Amino acid sequence: MSRGVAADAASGVLAPVVSPEQLLPDGAAFMARTDLQQTRMLGYTVFNLDAVTTLLLGVLGRRTTLRHRAGVTDEILGFLQRAGLRIEEDMRVFHGTEEAVARAREIVAEGKKLFWPYPPAPELYGEDAHLVPPALWARLNSKEALPEIVPPGGLAARELRAIDDLGGLALPVFLKAAGGEATGWGHAVRHCATEADVAAAKEDFAKLGVTRLVAEAALEVERCWCANLSVTDEGVRYLGAAEQTFSAPGQQAGSVIDLRHLLPEAGQALALEVAGNARAQGFLGVCGLDIGLTMDGRMVVFDPNFRFNACTPQVLLHPAAAARAEADVSLSFAGRREGALSDMLARLREPVEEGWFVPFRVIDASLMETAEGVNHCTGFVLGRDRAEAEARAEALAATLKG
Structure with missing residues (x-):
């Protein structure tokens, strides 16, 4: 299935800081669907597996993408278009896991290279299917492995420790999971100021199956x-x-x-x-x-x-959005509301029309079982300074709760 929605220039299109051609190599296709085994060090839920596929709208141009249907309905794409996003992707839409795998295999068969924030199961698509080899x-x-790519002086003092050899650490320290499994969100990081913190961290890491830790000075x-x-x-x-x-x-x-x-x-x-x-x-x-x-x-x-980050859409869209709103500051925002999606969008409409709220993801819970009845909206608010941006974020959160 292929879909495209182009924003009208008169609506104040937000151009990213670089074109899609400058952002990624030719033939790169967005395919973020993975599984809980690959993301076990992230604290991912089944909702996250679906939700991650709805990111990067408005910055990928006409590239091929695979997206969950709950983030790309006509209602949602129209709302994001009115906010200034230009969405004209070669979009493939899925609902469940089997359909996601089938659509992704079709994309690979077309000769495109998959890119993702976290790797899919290794047996699904083959080593040559990916923009970056999983290894x-x-x-x-x-x-x-950071010392291999960071120049001398660019790292905090650190040492590699076995999980059963954590005695004598210079506190405070950050303990971080070593190895090659996907990590993020701070889920596999523990700040330890006391020996009791170290003991608790050891127990947490052991439950995750971690055997080696990076002990990094807490600068x-x-x-x-x-x-x-x-x-x-x-x-x-x-x-x-x-x-x-x-x-x-x-x-x-x-x-x-x-x-x-x-x-x-x-x-x-x-x-x-x-x-x-x-x-x-x-x-x-x-x-x-x-x-x-x-x-x-x-x-x-x-x-x-070495993946796109939660802040990547904000970084790409901030200059255009800030110029449009005559603002110097943008602040990330995530909102939730139960009930009809149309009700949530109605509550967001005025900030969008006034230009101080830029949504780049909306999820309709009625079309995503893993959302458990909660609609989601992700984006950023703008202000002349940080205080104004924070006040607007608080006001927007209150609007969604009301």
Whole structure:
């Protein structure tokens, strides 16, 4: 099934910072559907397996995509179009797992290369079906392999420890799962300030089947960003960065882009060098690198994300949206509401029309059983400063709860 919706230029189309051709190599097709075994170190639920396929609308141009039907109805695409997204993909739509696999195999048979944030089951499509070979993806995303691509001085002090050998650690420390399994969302990271924290972390990691850990010094950080880059045959391009907000050490809560606090040039240069090293190993596509500015002025890479990131749509669309809204700041937003989707969209309409809310994903729960009756909307709010953006996000959340 192929569908396309093009936004009318008169509606204020939001052009990404780079064209789809500059974002990804030719022939790359978006296919994010995976399974719980491949994502067991992420805390994924069955809802996440479906929901992840509804991301990146409005930034992929006419590329082939595989999407769950609950995120691409005419009602939803029309709403996103009115918000300024241009959606004109060669879109294949699925409902359940069997249909997703069948559609993906059709895409592979057409000679396209699949790209995804987390790998599908290895037996489904074959090694040659992917833009990035899964073995290379696993190596580049392994926290223990970071020294292979990050230059000297670009990492915090770290050591590799067996899970049964955690004595004598210099606290505070971050313990992170080693190995090549997919990690993210802070699910396989523990901040340890006391020996009791270390014991609890050891127990948590053991339940996940982790046998090796990276013990990384917990540096004092002024700010931390996710730097986004595109890697193609032509080279590496810096796309922008979103500052990370945290609910607790190592546990990211959201992203903010503030023209007053952009990633310094030294951080950009570090990101370009690391992505260039990954390119030399064969990586192609979009990636993100978590980079912090320490209190003593160092730029340090904390985590590799050789995949698109939650903040990637915000990074790509922020400049156009900020110019349209005459704003300097954007803040990530995720909203939920039970009931009819039309009711949620009605509550979002005014902020969209006023230009200070940009949605880039909407999920109709009536068409996605795993959503369990809860509609979802993801995007970002804009403001002249961070205080205004935060106030608007709070007001929008209240509107959805009302």
